[in-house]
Amino acid sequence: MTDAKRYKFLERIDGKDNSNNSTTVWTAEDSKSGNMIAIKRINLENKCIKDLEILRNEIAAVRSFKHPNIICYYDAATVGNETWLSMPYYSYGSSVNLFAMDILPNQKELLLMHVLRSVLNALIYLHELGYAHRDIKGKNILISANGNVCLSGMDKATKKSTFKQDWVAHEFIERAADSVVWAAPELLAQDIHGYNCKVDIYSLGMTAVELAYGRIPFDDMPVTQILLEKLNGISHARIHSFIQNTTDVVFSNSFYQLLDSCFKSDSDRWSAVQLATHPFFKRIKITNEDILQEFLHLAKPISEFKVSEGDY
Amino acid sequence: MPLFGSKQKSPYELVRISRDALATIIKEGSGKKAEKATDEIGKQLVAMKNILCGVGDQEPQTEQVAQLAQEIYNFDLLLFLVNHLHRLEFEAKKDVVQIFNILLRRQIGTRSPTVEYVRSKNEILFTLIQGYENSDIALNCGIILRECVKYDILAKFILSSDAFYQFFTYVELSAFDVASDAFSTFKDLLTKHKTLCAEFIEKNYDKLFEHYVKLLTSENYVTKRQSLKLLGEILLDHHNFSSMTKYVGNTENLKLIMNLLKDKSRNIQFEAFHVFKVFVANPNKAKPIIDILFKNKEKLLTFLPKFQTDRTDDEQFMDEKSYLITEITKLQKP
Numbered sequence: 001m002t003d004a005k006r007y008k009f010l011e012r013i014d015g016k017d018n019s020n021n022s023t024t025v026w027t028a029e030d031s032k033s034g035n036m037i038a039i040k041r042i043n044l045e046n047k048c049i050k051d052l053e054i055l056r057n058e059i060a061a062v063r064s065f066k067h068p069n070i071i072c073y074y075d076a077a078t079v080g081n082e083t084w085l086s087m088p089y090y091s092y093g094s095s096v097n098l099f100a101m102d103i104l105p106n107q108k109e110l111l112l113m114h115v116l117r118s119v120l121n122a123l124i125y126l127h128e129l130g131y132a133h134r135d136i137k138g139k140n141i142l143i144s145a146n147g148n149v150c151l152s153g154m155d156k157a158t159k160k161s162t163f164k165q166d167w168v169a170h171e172f173i174e175r176a177a178d179s180v181v182w183a184a185p186e187l188l189a190q191d192i193h194g195y196n197c198k199v200d201i202y203s204l205g206m207t208a209v210e211l212a213y214g215r216i217p218f219d220d221m222p223v224t225q226i227l228l229e230k231l232n233g234i235s236h237a238r239i240h241s242f243i244q245n246t247t248d249v250v251f252s253n254s255f256y257q258l259l260d261s262c263f264k265s266d267s268d269r270w271s272a273v274q275l276a277t278h279p280f281f282k283r284i285k286i287t288n289e290d291i292l293q294e295f296l297h298l299a300k301p302i303s304e305f306k307v308s309e310g311d312y
Numbered sequence: 313m314p315l316f317g318s319k320q321k322s323p324y325e326l327v328r329i330s331r332d333a334l335a336t337i338i339k340e341g342s343g344k345k346a347e348k349a350t351d352e353i354g355k356q357l358v359a360m361k362n363i364l365c366g367v368g369d370q371e372p373q374t375e376q377v378a379q380l381a382q383e384i385y386n387f388d389l390l391l392f393l394v395n396h397l398h399r400l401e402f403e404a405k406k407d408v409v410q411i412f413n414i415l416l417r418r419q420i421g422t423r424s425p426t427v428e429y430v431r432s433k434n435e436i437l438f439t440l441i442q443g444y445e446n447s448d449i450a451l452n453c454g455i456i457l458r459e460c461v462k463y464d465i466l467a468k469f470i471l472s473s474d475a476f477y478q479f480f481t482y483v484e485l486s487a488f489d490v491a492s493d494a495f496s497t498f499k500d501l502l503t504k505h506k507t508l509c510a511e512f513i514e515k516n517y518d519k520l521f522e523h524y525v526k527l528l529t530s531e532n533y534v535t536k537r538q539s540l541k542l543l544g545e546i547l548l549d550h551h552n553f554s555s556m557t558k559y560v561g562n563t564e565n566l567k568l569i570m571n572l573l574k575d576k577s578r579n580i581q582f583e584a585f586h587v588f589k590v591f592v593a594n595p596n597k598a599k600p601i602i603d604i605l606f607k608n609k610e611k612l613l614t615f616l617p618k619f620q621t622d623r624t625d626d627e628q629f630m631d632e633k634s635y636l637i638t639e640i641t642k643l644q645k646p
Contacts (some may be wrong), residue, residue: 003486016490044533044534044537045533045577045578045579049537049538049541052492052534053540055488056489056492056493056496059488059489060451060489060493063451063489064406066403075487076487076488077486077487077488078487078488078491078532078533078534079486079578080488080533081533083534084489211524251637304372
């Protein structure tokens with residue numbers, strides 16, 4: 001069966017209404033398996049040859065991972081001038097959607113524990129393989145119907161060493177503007193000290209802030225200013241005062257300690273393995289996905305966010 | 313480390329156990345025994361990887377590495393692992409890739425013993441190439457193949473075998489990841505070792521371009537675009553001067569490229585431009601080529617000034633375009 005006929009597209013779920021988007025995400029029915037899946041349709045005509053190379057590397061990387069908290073791709077098919085990447089359907093969308101709902105503060109902390117711990121599992125796996133994800137943020141953390149938390153957005157991942165975690169990289173990520181908020185200062189610095197996989201831990205800390213408070217300490221600042229603050233080392237003070245001044249939600253002390261461990265300068269920053277032993281996570285009593293199940297009935301699956309037909 | 317007994321296995325034991333386990337997997341196919349053997353081989357591969365890479369901060373020990381390599385050659389383990397790669401577990405497949413590639417890079421003085429070994433067991437290369445037909449192992453095989461192709465004797469061997477022509481099928485597969493991986497290996501084969509590649513292209517010109525034209529007219533968008541770009545690169549590489557001269561002297565080629573200039577995809581038009589310019593810039597154009605260009609002179613002079621005018625930030629393209637317009641304007645009735 002040709003891939004074009006195999007999938008029945010149901011609904012566009014990337015939430016953008018611009019009809020010229022080169023990448024769209026759809027729910028679809030896979031007639032071969034009968035399953036509901038998600039398909040990312042990438043228009044290659046809007047991509048340069050270098051982008052095709054990046055896409056190839058991303059798919060190859062994802063294909064080399066097998067972990068319950070890391071996204072998998074079923075298939076990457078060329079259809080016309082598009083590539084259709086088929087993957088499991090994460091019906092609750094990204095963690096940003098999930099945390100946008102009305103939840104009680106103590107429940108929110110439980111939810112944070114679960115989500116962050118799952119991402120940490122994924123990071124332990126990736127770092128062990130010599131990969132740095134380099135783009136950890138709320139948007140790249142997906143939630144499935146049964147509450148599974150899954151890390152996606154692998155296009156900026158880089159592999160530095162197959163065997164050792166003590167590598168140092170220097171190259172800057174291309175097309176990183178929309179990730180500057182989450183990026184570790186040493187990743188942005190591009191100096192001779194370089195960076196290593198601990199950049200992901202910094203970003204995890206920023207993601208924790210993003211999800212916990214529903215916004216980021218730099219929300220209305222221009223990208224260049226954020227960049228400068230990070231390079232000048234004053235971003236820490238900003239994050240600190242943001243947390244101090246946001247008094248409408250209060251978390252336990254161990255949450256703030258966790259953030260501290262993530263935002264330390266890279267030599268003192270905790271590794272993924274160390275962070276997994278942090279007291280913040282000690283309080284997870286049920287380690288399975290039941291935690292999330294309790295909240296999911298409150299949340300809306302994204303397929304309910306109807307996009308009217310006129311939009312695309 | 314386990315508490316009791318089981319001191320580290322010697323390289324000989326690791327390799328022998330792996331071979332025995334593989335034999336069991338092949339014999340049993342599936343079932344309990346095969347599963348157990350699959351587990352077993354997975355463990356041995358991890359142990360071998362640890363010897364080759366060192367564990368934690370420990371550097372690999374030269375003597376152990378040498379012993380292991382020797383046993384692997386003696387038992388033909390690489391050959392067996394590659395032949396039965398599809399039977400191994402997910403992580404074990406990746407370990408095979410790592411072990412293979414580390415061994416390939418191993419040097420004794422100026423010798424690369426693993427490269428010599430692979431060359432002597434050419435079945436390995438054929439099996440790896442065929443790996444592109446099985447999506448479960450295609451990318452694993454691709455990583456090993458690209459490492460092999462870095463060595464000119466292995467690249468030369470593949471180029472001189474019929475197996476090379478299988479790539480023309482693989483790069484057209486509809487699986488984007490597999491086809492792109494195959495294309496990347498294909499490109500390395502045709503460009504990595506300049507003198508070797510130039511010689512190959514020149515000697516096999518007819519057969520090669522007979523196949524290549526299928527890529528340029530492929531239904532597969534990615535194949536068409538990438539192969540057109542690669543064609544431009546090959547023609548503009550001065551090592552390939554004589555093949556380039558031959559290519560741009562052929563009217564069929566010119567017609568094909570002129571048609572691609574009008575392709576519905578802007579990117580394909582753009583890549584076609586970079587091939588078309590070689591025809592026009594050639595100072596010693598053959599008469600039939602001049603005939604065609606002259607016959608289309610007016611059309612081209614209307615077409616080119618309007619061609620992708622929004623690429624103003626690409627100065628080289630703008631310069632080349634105006635150069636082509638000047639050259640075509642100068643064309644006289646032959």
